[in-house]
Amino acid sequence: MKAGADMKTAGKTVCVFVLLTITKVTDIMITAGNDSVSVTVGSSSVLACPQKSNITMVTWKISPKLGGPCTLGYRADWNKTDRTNCSDSMNWKLRPDRDATLEIRQVKIAHEGNYTCEVVAAEGNFHRPYHLTVLVPPKLTLYCDDQGNPVCKAAAGKPAAQISWVLESNSTPNEEGHDDGTVTVFSKFTAYSTNVTNTTCIVSHPAGNWRESIACRPNNNDSILYISIILCFLSIITFVAVIYYFKLHHDRLCHKTKPPETAPTYSPQDDTMEVEPYTTYVQKENVIYNSVSDLTVGQNLLQGLSPAT
Incomplete structure (x- = not known):
C-alpha cells in the first residue's frame, strides 16, 4: 500500500517536471522565433x-520593457474593439475586421519590448510574435581638449555607437551609461606621430553613420611651463618694487621738518586800541575835575561880593 502511494507521488512529480520543462522550452522557442523589428525613435512602426x-x-498582447502590459482586442461576433492599459500612440492601422495590423506612432524608448498577435479564425488559431527594438541615434561632437588632442563624443545613443579614426590611433573608447538605456561613448585620438594636426572621426550606428574632421594644435607643455615661471618671477619683482617705493615715500614724508614758529606781530593800531580806553577815562576825569573847580570858584566869588553890597 505504501509502495503504491510512493509510486503515485513519484509519478506526479515527474509529470509536473515534464510540464514545466515543456513550458520553458516553448517560451524559449517563442522568444527565439520572434521577428526582430528595429525602428528609430520618433518614427512610426507597423506590425502585421x-x-x-x-x-x-x-488580440494584440504587448509586453514593453518599461511599464505594464497592454492589450488590444476585437470580437467579430460583437463587432467591438477594446483596449486595456494601452497608450493612444498604439492603435489599429485600419479596421480590425479587414486588417489587424498594429501601428505605433512616434515611437519612444518605452515602446521597446515584445508584441504578439493572436488570431482565432475558422481555419484555427494563429499567432505572430515580434521583438521591437528602438534605436536612438547618437549626437556627434568633435573638439580639442586642453592638451590639443582631438576628442570624439557620440552622446546618448542606443545601442552604443562605434567610434573610429581615419588615421591610425591607439585610443581606447570609454562608455557612460544612462538611466534611459542610452550610452555615451568618448574616444581621444592619440596619434603615433606628433606631426598629425588634422584628423577625422567616424561614428557608426545601426541608425546611421556620421563623420566629422577637426584640426588641433598640439600644446608644448615645456613652453607653457617656462612662460608661467617667467610671468611669476616678473610678478614677484613688480610686487617687491611697489612695496619698496611706497615704503621709501612714506619715510620721506615722516622726516620732513616742521615750519618754524613765528612771533606774533603787533601793529600800532593794536596799541591805540589798548591805550584808547585809558585816555578816554582820564579825559572824563579831567572834565569832571574842571567842572567842580569852576563851580567852587564861582561860589567863592559870590561870597566875596556879598559884604560889599
Whole structure:
C-alpha cells in the first residue's frame, strides 16, 4: 500500500517536471522565433497580423520593457474593439475586421519590448510574435581638449555607437551609461606621430553613420611651463618694487621738518586800541575835575561880593 502511494507521488512529480520543462522550452522557442523589428525613435512602426478569412477574434498582447502590459482586442461576433492599459500612440492601422495590423506612432524608448498577435479564425488559431527594438541615434561632437588632442563624443545613443579614426590611433573608447538605456561613448585620438594636426572621426550606428574632421594644435607643455615661471618671477619683482617705493615715500614724508614758529606781530593800531580806553577815562576825569573847580570858584566869588553890597 505504501509502495503504491510512493509510486503515485513519484509519478506526479515527474509529470509536473515534464510540464514545466515543456513550458520553458516553448517560451524559449517563442522568444527565439520572434521577428526582430528595429525602428528609430520618433518614427512610426507597423506590425502585421496573419491574414485569415472568417476571423472570429484578434488580440494584440504587448509586453514593453518599461511599464505594464497592454492589450488590444476585437470580437467579430460583437463587432467591438477594446483596449486595456494601452497608450493612444498604439492603435489599429485600419479596421480590425479587414486588417489587424498594429501601428505605433512616434515611437519612444518605452515602446521597446515584445508584441504578439493572436488570431482565432475558422481555419484555427494563429499567432505572430515580434521583438521591437528602438534605436536612438547618437549626437556627434568633435573638439580639442586642453592638451590639443582631438576628442570624439557620440552622446546618448542606443545601442552604443562605434567610434573610429581615419588615421591610425591607439585610443581606447570609454562608455557612460544612462538611466534611459542610452550610452555615451568618448574616444581621444592619440596619434603615433606628433606631426598629425588634422584628423577625422567616424561614428557608426545601426541608425546611421556620421563623420566629422577637426584640426588641433598640439600644446608644448615645456613652453607653457617656462612662460608661467617667467610671468611669476616678473610678478614677484613688480610686487617687491611697489612695496619698496611706497615704503621709501612714506619715510620721506615722516622726516620732513616742521615750519618754524613765528612771533606774533603787533601793529600800532593794536596799541591805540589798548591805550584808547585809558585816555578816554582820564579825559572824563579831567572834565569832571574842571567842572567842580569852576563851580567852587564861582561860589567863592559870590561870597566875596556879598559884604560889599
